[in-house]
Amino acid sequence: MRKKIIAGNWKMNKTPSEAVALVNELKPLVANEDVDVVFCVPAIDIIPCMEAAKGTNISIGAENMYFEESGAYTGEIAPNMLTDAGVKYVIIGHSERREYFAETDETVNKKVLKAFEHGLTPIICCGETLTQREQGITMDWIRQQIKIAFLNVTADQAKEAVIAYEPIWAIGTGKTATSQQAEEVCKGIRDCIAEIYDSDTAQAIRIQYGGSVNAGNAAELFAMEDIDGGLVGGASLKADFGKIVNYNK
Numbered sequence: 371m372r373k374k375i376i377a378g379n380w381k382m383n384k385t386p387s388e389a390v391a392l393v394n395e396l397k398p399l400v401a402n403e404d405v406d407v408v409f410c411v412p413a414i415d416i417i418p419c420m421e422a423a424k425g426t427n428i429s430i431g432a433e434n435m436y437f438e439e440s441g442a443y444t445g446e447i448a449p450n451m452l453t454d455a456g457v458k459y460v461i462i463g464h465s466e467r468r469e470y471f472a473e474t475d476e477t478v479n480k481k482v483l484k485a486f487e488h489g490l491t492p493i494i495c496c497g498e499t500l501t502q503r504e505q506g507i508t509m510d511w512i513r514q515q516i517k518i519a520f521l522n523v524t525a526d527q528a529k530e531a532v533i534a535y536e537p538i539w540a541i542g543t544g545k546t547a548t549s550q551q552a553e554e555v556c557k558g559i560r561d562c563i564a565e566i567y568d569s570d571t572a573q574a575i576r577i578q579y580g581g582s583v584n585a586g587n588a589a590e591l592f593a594m595e596d597i598d599g600g601l602v603g604g605a606s607l608k609a610d611f612g613k614i615v616n617y618n619k
């Protein structure tokens with residue numbers, strides 16, 4: 371049985387002092403030992419949030435990292451900077467990074483390989499646009515994203531990875547995918563992993579759904595066979611995130 375993983379993606383929100391205040395507000399609300407709880411926060415907030423989350427069930431994660439060890443890459447964050455700060459999870463390939471910051475399937479693959487090299491667990495994002503869905507090429511598109519992201523990743527590494535299926539048309543729009551739509555794609559992703567590796571790996575990997583997850587739809591989504599939790603944007607910045615984490619109570 372796969373343990374659920376529910377991660378907040380704070381995106382570009384919360385100053386360090388606001389971030390500490392939010393961790394302190396949420397920590398009594400997100401105590402659920404049945405779930406891996408992750409707050410992925412802006413780089414500048416990682417260390418103060420790590421301190422504030424000490425002794426709780428909350429893992430503090432990153433929203434991005436670069437694929438080189440160090441060097442002349444102004445503004446970037448190296449993987450060893452994250453591990454030195456105690457980070458375990460890092461979001462890679464979010465659609466907003468693909469849209470605004472020239473992230474590609476190829477750079478996602480480089481970052482995934484580098485993350486594993488440093489013992490980090492990547493949360494690898496994929497998802498289609500509304501046009502691609504309307505054209506009926508959703509799975510073609512996502513299978514391509516998955517196959518490139520996992521190039522040269524071993525089966526043992528893949529078993530530890532997390533994939534986040536986030537239909538772009540559902541991100542920040544309030545238009546959540548139906549649980550049937552989300553399950554269909556997450557099952558398709560799991561089938562793709564089985565093709566790349568084997569059924570054991572496909573059954574072990576955890577697949578989240580993201581895109582307007584809220585306290586009202588989390589339980590139905592997370593009950594689906596191939597959905598192992600969520601990657602939550604806007605709702606993770608509010609006390610309601612506790613209801614999402616405690617979806618099973």
Ligand SMILES: O=C(CO)COP(=O)(O)O
Nearest residue numbers: 379541542581582603604
């Ligand atoms: O992008 C997302 C999480 O990574 C989803 O954001 P929303 O939950 O605000 O739709």
